[in-house]
Amino acid sequence: MATKKNITKATKGGETFVSLQIAKNLDGDSMEKKLQLLYKLQKIDSKIDDIYLLRGELPLEVQDLEDEIVGIKTKISNIQQEIKEKERYISDKKQSIIDTRAAIKKYEQQRNNVKNNREFDSLSKEIEYKELESQHAEKLITEATKALVTIKENFEALKQELSYREEDLVVKQKELENIAKETEKEEEALKQEAKGYQEKIDNRMLAAYEKVRSNSRNKLAVVTVVRGACGGCFNKITPQREIDIEESKKIVVCEYCGRILVSSKFEEAEAEVAQEKETVKKKSTKKNT
Numbered sequence: 691m692a693t694k695k696n697i698t699k700a701t702k703g704g705e706t707f708v709s710l711q712i713a714k715n716l717d718g719d720s721m722e723k724k725l726q727l728l729y730k731l732q733k734i735d736s737k738i739d740d741i742y743l744l745r746g747e748l749p750l751e752v753q754d755l756e757d758e759i760v761g762i763k764t765k766i767s768n769i770q771q772e773i774k775e776k777e778r779y780i781s782d783k784k785q786s787i788i789d790t791r792a793a794i795k796k797y798e799q800q801r802n803n804v805k806n807n808r809e810f811d812s813l814s815k816e817i818e819y820k821e822l823e824s825q826h827a828e829k830l831i832t833e834a835t836k837a838l839v840t841i842k843e844n845f846e847a848l849k850q851e852l853s854y855r856e857e858d859l860v861v862k863q864k865e866l867e868n869i870a871k872e873t874e875k876e877e878e879a880l881k882q883e884a885k886g887y888q889e890k891i892d893n894r895m896l897a898a899y900e901k902v903r904s905n906s907r908n909k910l911a912v913v914t915v916v917r918g919a920c921g922g923c924f925n926k927i928t929p930q931r932e933i934d935i936e937e938s939k940k941i942v943v944c945e946y947c948g949r950i951l952v953s954s955k956f957e958e959a960e961a962e963v964a965q966e967k968e969t970v971k972k973k974s975t976k977k978n979t
């Protein structure tokens with residue numbers, strides 16, 4: 691037999707706005723007040739989400755830049771190695787040409803002192819061979835020098851890229867630092883404000899709110915009707931339901947997305963409050979100047 695206790699537990703764990711629609715024992719304020727509080731909480735939570743979003747992208751961008759810089763530095767160190775190897779190769783070839791020329795000189799001297807034709811021919815062949823060897827080395831040096839020019843151009847380009855990325859990194863790090871500093875206070879104030887509303891809202895409603903919020907990608911659990919459609923999923927709402935929503939006498943849940951739908955009056959009231967705050971701010975700045 692399923693006890694009453696078990697049912698209550700199961701309902702609490704899986705609270706949704708749909709289950710609240712049928713619940714009659716929500717206590718305290720009028721439904722309109724409850725819905726207003728929920729809407730206000732949603733507004734505050736969305737502001738906190740925006741802060742997280744703003745901060746959330748930057749650490750990733752900084753990380754990406756750091757990774758990119760490591761990559762460029764590795765490429766640079768590989769190219770430096772390549773440059774060293776090419777330079778060594780060229781200097782080896784140059785040395786081999788000097789050696790070859792010395793050998794040719796030696797053979798030529800020997801050829802001046804030969805006793806017979808056979809020796810003369812043999813030395814001539816040696817000289818000819820050494821000359822070919824030297825020409826080949828010259829050709830290799832020309833090729834390697836050309837390649838070295840290209841490698842060095844790449845090297846310079848990479849160094850330039852590195853300095854740009856490093857500059858970017860400094861800027862982004864600074865930005866992240868500033869945002870963290872700036873938003874910390876704002877975040878704390880918003881959290882306090884949200885807490886105030888949470889305390890006033892019925893526990894079951896709050897549980898449903900958190901659940902729907904955590905399941906939705908835009909973190910919206912409470913939405914208004916926008917041009918005859920749900921402000922969360924944009925599916926059409928019947929005129930009768932729209933009337934129910936405007937009356938604010940009961941919980942109306944979007945049949946498609948499960949979000950709670952509230953009167954657009956709430957949004958207008960919210961906008962008025964924001965405007966008042968703005969005017970007060972302007973007045974106080976005027977006074978100060």
Ligand SMILES: [Zn+2]
Nearest residue numbers: 920923944947
């Ligand atoms: Zn919807």
